[in-house]
Amino acid sequence: MKKLCFFLFCGLLFLTGCTKDEPTIASGTAGKLTWKLLENGTLVISGKGEMSDYGFDSSAPWHEHSFNITSIIIGNGVTSIGNNAFSWCEGLTSIIIPNSVTSIGDFAFTTCSGLSSITIPNSVTSIGYAAFYQCTGLVSVTIGNSVTSIGTAAFRTCRGLTSINVDNGNTAYSSENGVLFNKTKTTLIHYPAGKTGAYTIPNSVTSIGNFAFESCNRLSSVIIPNSVTSIGNDAFAFCTELTSVTIGNSVTSIGNRGFYACRSLTSVTIPNSVTSIGNEAFSNCSSLTSVIIPDSVTSIGNSAFFSCIKLTSITIPNSVTIIGSSAFNYCSGLKSITIGNSVTDIRGSTFDGCSGLTSIIIPNSVKSIGNDAFAGCSGLISIIIPNSVTSIGDRAFWRCTGLKSITIGNSVISIGGLAFLYCTGLTEIINESIIPQTINYSVFEYVNKSSCTLRVPENSIAAYRVAEGWKDFKNIVAI
Secondary structure (H helix, E strand, O other), X not given: OHHHHHHHHHHHHHXXXXXXXXXXXXXXXXXXXXXXXXXXXXXXXXXXXXXXXXEOOEOOOOHHHHHHOOEEEXXXXXXXXXXXXXXXXXXXXXXXXXXXXXXXXXXXXXXXXXXXXXXXXOOOOEEOOOOOXXXXXXXXXXXXXXXOEEOXXXXXXXXXXXXXXXXXXXOOEEEEOOEEEEOOOOEEEEOOOOOOEEEEOOOOOOEEOOOOOOOOOOEEEEEEOOOOOEEOOOOOOOOOOOOEEEEOOOOOEEOOOOOOOOOOOOEEEOOOOOOEEOOOOOOOOOOOOEEEOOXXXXXXXXXXXXXXXXXXXEEEOOOOOEEOOOOOOOOOOOOEEEEOOOOOEXXXXXXXXXXXXXXXXXXXXXXXXXXXXXXXXXXXXXXXEOOOOOEEOOOOOOXXXXXXXXXXXXXXXXXXXXXXXXXXXXXXXXXXXXXXXXXXXXXXXXXXXXXXXXXXXXXXHHHHOOOOOOOOOOEEEEO
């Protein structure tokens, strides 16, 4: 590390000498510091103390010249790099951070796409949230021995990054083959997005951090060992070339958007240690044809399999009690679904747009069917709503144009507006409720009430013939 300090010092002297007689095109003050932009594109920041923090609505004073900045010299008295200080300096190719700097703020170098390497000196103790976010040209990062805090998404979407190297003397972090870990290698923090091929996670790892592999477009396969117990939010999101993943049998949770938009992933086996599948966990995995959900899983998150258009069948085991809203929304290739008998609610848009679905059995555990739950399931031919169900939500079956027969159980007391709108193929409705539900005309709008037979309990025929929304059916007969 002595060599590193020596080279930093020599580099700073060299750059200072090269800029000594260069004309200044802009200058000013920034809190305790002064700045000037030279004609050759070098931004020089001088003074003693902290650099101010800036926001997206209160830019740094040199921001209007950001496209002219190609290099930055920070004076040795400056103690911090503020939030958003150099964000969107897309022409920036080099910066030397002096040993006086102890912290790098949030979004400090966001979208500095011209940066190819960065060396964090030993003086720095913290790197802020998304500090180098979307530095797409960044290839290598060297982290000194004093950094104890690296913010979430610090190197997120750095698509060219191939290595992160941490000083061996660092007590909080470590690296192995260019991959960033905590010191004991129990948490994998960041896998550089520019690395190619397959990767086997070391057996020491117990957790995969948020965004750890996000946008690793060149990652082809990954093996998650049995030591790992949790997969963080967005952990493998946008790994568009990932074709194979092996999940160890100790993982208990798959985080929100864990494998979001892994569009080359064709199959996945979820081990029987997993109890929860997070929101959007496999959303937009457009090549996914099969998935096995074990009977250890108790909850499936909102939009968990949204737009998995090649998924053809799914079995939801009896262990599952919660299926989130839009969980299988727009799974247009889905032909069959088995729902376990512990699910109590089919929530809003759960199967909305599953146009290939031809049949489904709703178990007796279900008490409510949410808004848009089966909307656009145009392949459904018949549906039986069991006696356990008490409410059917707005637009629950609208645009189910292939639906010919509906059976409504005797416990349904509420049917939402537009529930069966555009169910133009209906020829028979069996309503087992003794008392006609209070509905309006929109519930069965565009259903042919002259040709569709309404079957009701024999002693209730008279009541249905005068009830709003039901009386329009011309053929009301006994079940």
